[in-house]
Amino acid sequence: MITDPTQRGRILDTFPFLRAASADFRDTLLDSGTLMRLPAGHLICQDGSECAALPLVLSGIGRVYKLGENGREITLYRVEPGQSCVVTASCILSGRPFPAIAECETQVEALVVRPSEVRQWMGTSTPWREYVFGLIAGRLQEVFGVLDAVLFQRLDQRLVALLLGMRKAAPGRDIRMTHQALAAELGSSREVISRVLKGLEGQGLLRITRGHIELLDIPELERRAREG
Amino acid sequence: MITDPTQRGRILDTFPFLRAASADFRDTLLDSGTLMRLPAGHLICQDGSECAALPLVLSGIGRVYKLGENGREITLYRVEPGQSCVVTASCILSGRPFPAIAECETQVEALVVRPSEVRQWMGTSTPWREYVFGLIAGRLQEVFGVLDAVLFQRLDQRLVALLLGMRKAAPGRDIRMTHQALAAELGSSREVISRVLKGLEGQGLLRITRGHIELLDIPELERRAREG
DNA sequence: CAAACCTGAGTGACAAAGTCACTGAGCCGA
């Protein structure tokens, strides 16, 4: 139950679809949901387990990834404020186990709603339904994209694209990230990432120092990401 | 509009969720849907294109796959009678392009419904909604499984598992399939499949002849598929 | 019937990527 008017306003701002919903539905959601603060590293859903609740993210970032027996991992997508992990939702609605791991990458504030409500609202609120379907379709597309990249794209291209993407998210030439973390994004291994980075450094496209990477020739890197 | 009572009965038998739906909804669906017969090889949806309709499969098999620039491909899942390609549905509901290719593997009979109806029924019929969500969750799980296999499993294991799965589908020791087709299932290439099969033949586990494969030591193959 | 043709399969050389077992380099606290 959310009573604080400031919090209620914040929720409406973060989830614009609520503005399109009926006042009735808005109240139901705010009354039945619980505001939770989850620490970084908290596991929201484990691979193969049932999903007990659907968190609507208000702040912070969630990360959904697959983990192999050997310890290698790959990021499937991130859940940002205003979104929710809809794979969770689809698992809730169909009673299936969750096929990956969902974890808080940073501290996460979320409005947590119960499966029974998720299910019920699908029938009663069109904006809610469209919100959920929009998320599902978006995730499907992201996961299909990951599969495509893994199967059909070269690792050096994927790595360069990732680095450029991160630069866009946090402008500047410096990227603070370990080789291990880059490997976990792409589903590769640290050694391989190190080798590829070293190759790019040899070509003068970037500079590697402990814990971060400085992009030097950005136009050329952009060309590589596009053409290979 | 489906009027023939035999056809109507067949549809109800193929889609049991319709029995749980109201008579009203059943009639709406049967009145607004069109029965189509699509030849083998017909493309239902191309990569990146908009989906114009949702086909509910009555007979035959559809196959959904990803195609890389180099020509390599990988099967994501198959659509069997009683199912539908829900990725299509989610694309319809969210107006996104389809992220793969959907093709008729055999001749397919389908009840085709319009996007506007798909969308509308999500609000009006609970059985329809649960049907669609069940399909989506199932597909998500399949696609996640493919990703897992591609990233974390060895090809020989995957190939053996595929062969054993095919034997279960069509009992007998003989599997009629080209190396190219096996490669397309697994997202590999013909040469590599040939090599792996040759290795298995060298170990006396199967026998290769032009166009088909005879499984010899099935218990050992099953052990391989499990343990590696 | 035999030559031409097509599809399926095998081969060898190489490149890309993952694995394993290390070594070494920077950093921080005791």
Place this chain on the structure above:
DNA sequence: TCGGCTCAGTGACTTTGTCACTCAGGTTTG
């Protein structure tokens, strides 16, 4: 400043993908 920690580099090897072929078994057709 010593020890321990995390991060990164290296070399040898395996697995998988790619390329450019050749070859083998059928079918079609002149």
